[in-house]
Amino acid sequence: MAPKLPPQPPLEHSSAATAGGAAAHHAPPRGMLRWLLTTNHKEIGSLYLIFSLIMFFIGGIFALVVRAELFQPGLQLVNPEFFNQMTTMHGLIMVFAAVMPAFTGLANWMIPLQIGAPDMALPRLNNFSFWLLPVAFLLLLSTLLMPGGGPNFGWTFYAPLSTTFAPPSTTFFILSLHIAGISSILGAINIVATILNMRAPGMRMMDMPLFVWTWLITAFLLIAVMPVLAGVITMMLMDINFGTSFFNAAGGGDPVLFQHLFWFFGHPEVYIMILPAFGIVSAIIPTFARKPLFGYASMVYATASIALLSFLVWAHHMFVVGLPLVAELFFMYTTMLIAVPTGVKVFNWITTLFRGSITFEPPMLFALAFVVLFTIGGFSGLMLAIAPADFQYHDTYFVVAHFHYVLVPGAVFAIMAGVYYWLPKWTGHYPNVRLSQWHFWLSVIGVNLTFFPMHFSGLAGMPRRIPDYALQFADFNLVSSLGAFMFGASQLVFVAVVILCVRGGEKAPAKAWEGAEDLEWSVPSPAPLHTFETPPTFSPHVH
Amino acid sequence: MRTLLVWVAGCWTLAGLSPLALANGWNMPVGVTDLSREIYSLHMTIFWICVAIGVVVFGVMFYSLFRFRRSRGAKADNFHENTTVEVLWTAIPLLILVGMAVPATATLVKMYDASDAELDVMITGQQWRWRYEYLGEDVAFTSNMSTPRAQIRGEEARGEHYLLEVDEPLVLPTNRKVRFLMTADDVIHSWWVPDLAVKQDTIPGFINENWVNIDEPGIYRGQCAELCGMDHGFMPIVVHAMEGEEFDEWLAERKEAAAEEALGVDRDWELDELMERGEAVYGSICASCHQAEGQGAPPAFPSLAGNERLIEDVEWHVQTIVNGVSGTAMPAFRSTLNPVEIAAVATFTRNAWGNDTGDAVQPSEIAEQLAQ
């Protein structure tokens, strides 16, 4: 195994700093004010993660309302109007308030630790980007209480349903997305600045852990596409409030333009939610296989290729809007191309396992489930790429199954894997193994019960976003609903694990996992508030 | 690790069950057109390719997980690069994809060739119904879901075709190429019948093209596939495919009926007649928003029962039906409904639910307005 740890870990510096004068010369305010004013990357990271967990539960409750209504045919619990608000809010909250902030939280915590930096490059900006989020999403959630209800046009908010035909609260929805967008852009700028400028002496780009690499590329994606989202929602705002007709056909506007703009943002957004997950899994698998990551360089290339290609595939979400044949073929080809670098990543992970010395700690369980289930989502993605067949798949539960496979056992499992992996570093305690295993198995079974039958109901002809369905889909929906409640309930176990781990448990040493190699394992567990105040000396190693 | 074995066993059970997935009702329908069969075979080809890749990839993965466990005494190797292997596993998927792209391209090119159609049907999506117009034949009608709301609320037993039944199906001939011209009046809808393998968005301001050549008579059901508002889940599509001659007879009958209706515009209608006709129109067109008792669902859909402006101002009332209200969900019905229907529904709403104005709006007045 390559000796990645620096020969003289700067333990003395960091622990001296905590034991000695950190509190004295920074004198942080106490209570709420401390969290409101903090500029410490670890505290802000924790804030992001807690916020994301709360939002994960709120978005989850919306999903359970949807699943409860779909438990059997007929309308029992909610009316169609409210059903549409629930599907829309579930999507918006999960994408913008749960998954994205969770990754930003992990980035805040881990990127400085992994590159040997004392903090993020722009700590005050960091504080600002976080505190924008509660504002944005309180505003978004408040629309549910406004007359006419909240957004009810799907998380993709296609015009003109989201403009001319939208509820009055749409203007608030636009404002909240603007605020969340600013938060993302500022967070991304901060991450780029940190990674490019604050690496430990001797750490070159190709020495960075993959989590750092994937986040660097993700941050560039964010900076590139969030302004496009801002543009398109501003056009909506103008259509709704200032009499323009960007998307209003009656005024000479173009509803299809909306979809082009939205998906030019939306497709890279999909990768924003999965690339950091690749980074986490690429850290965990080598650790518990006790073997260096196979094909480090090709992983970096594959990530960059996926990011580049993600700008060239947007119209595969629009195969049935009546694009010209040439466009249809172009986007089919580019979409099929993107399967190649994605496949390379999976092959690399599996080859890393090959001839390793594998153990199955909780983070590894989630990472392995990620590889299998994300790949299943990749397969259905490949099927969706075949444009002629997409005429049958499009807007059905087959699509719902596909993107939930890549986002739930994909992005969300990777986040959980990351949390289990780094909890000992954050809290100084190992998470309870028994409970973690319960959480894992309940989640895996729940997720598959929920989403696997959706492949069948979609192929058999069930459109997405309907509050009631024909009788032949009843059995699939029953299973999906049971699975969803099981998955939802198992997340309570997760909360229990995290709380117990914060409060106590088996003590973790600095290097909490035997096979772990990156710089974060050179600081004590729990990581003191201030680390790497003196940069560590990083010894380059063979990847 | 026992749990691992359970996992492996579970996966193989799933794989063993996969033939079930090919059973009816679990898979994409084969359909009743050449194209639908081609699409089905593309779908199955790519599916089996995925299964094959999956078996290899997951096979290696689970073998590694089982064989190289530390509890079995596995010692970690240290290799982390092999250019040959990496080139191979990039190149092979690339070739598979090229192999897949060729038939997909061929099928797509066929799908886009809507030339030489024998019949043109205009399909218009409206919140929340479909309108069909046989171009050049003077036959047009709207098609609404006919499942009673009581079934949806669970007050009545649900029928066999629950949510997938309409008052007037789209009738098409078999073995003739039919071209669809598709658009929408309000928001984007998507016309989808799985057995015909036609799914096409209908977009306001755009006319999309698609086509179908059905080779088996029968009844084929589908639904709107693009979220279009409150009743998105309740705008089914039913296609009734008939042999050519039978279809010609049907079309001739409909033409005659349409001509007769046109004559009705000129005569004076009794209040009762208009009320009866209007109630039917209201039930199929208006009730989904303004509700069965005219109470509406404010603020989006205003109440009609006891609406003062409506009661006082006939002209405004008729105008609203004819031209819609821009910037709201109220569409213009000038092209959707004929003068008799507009007059009838106006009369009905002026007299139902205690509005009791006693007005009978005559079809001839409406026809005059529409002509302007």
Next chain:
Amino acid sequence: MWSVIKSVLAAFFGVQKERQRRADFETGRPVVFIAVGVVMTLVLIGLVALVATLAAR
């Protein structure tokens, strides 16, 4: 220049010999690689568009 193009192509394909990669990182200037990468991306887009146009005929 040719070696830069070869390296960029290798990056597109996703596989590069470790020795060559090291050489690139030690001797090459990043700006050159980025510029060539952007040009090659445009070439790739052009190629796929060309194939699509030909196939659509």
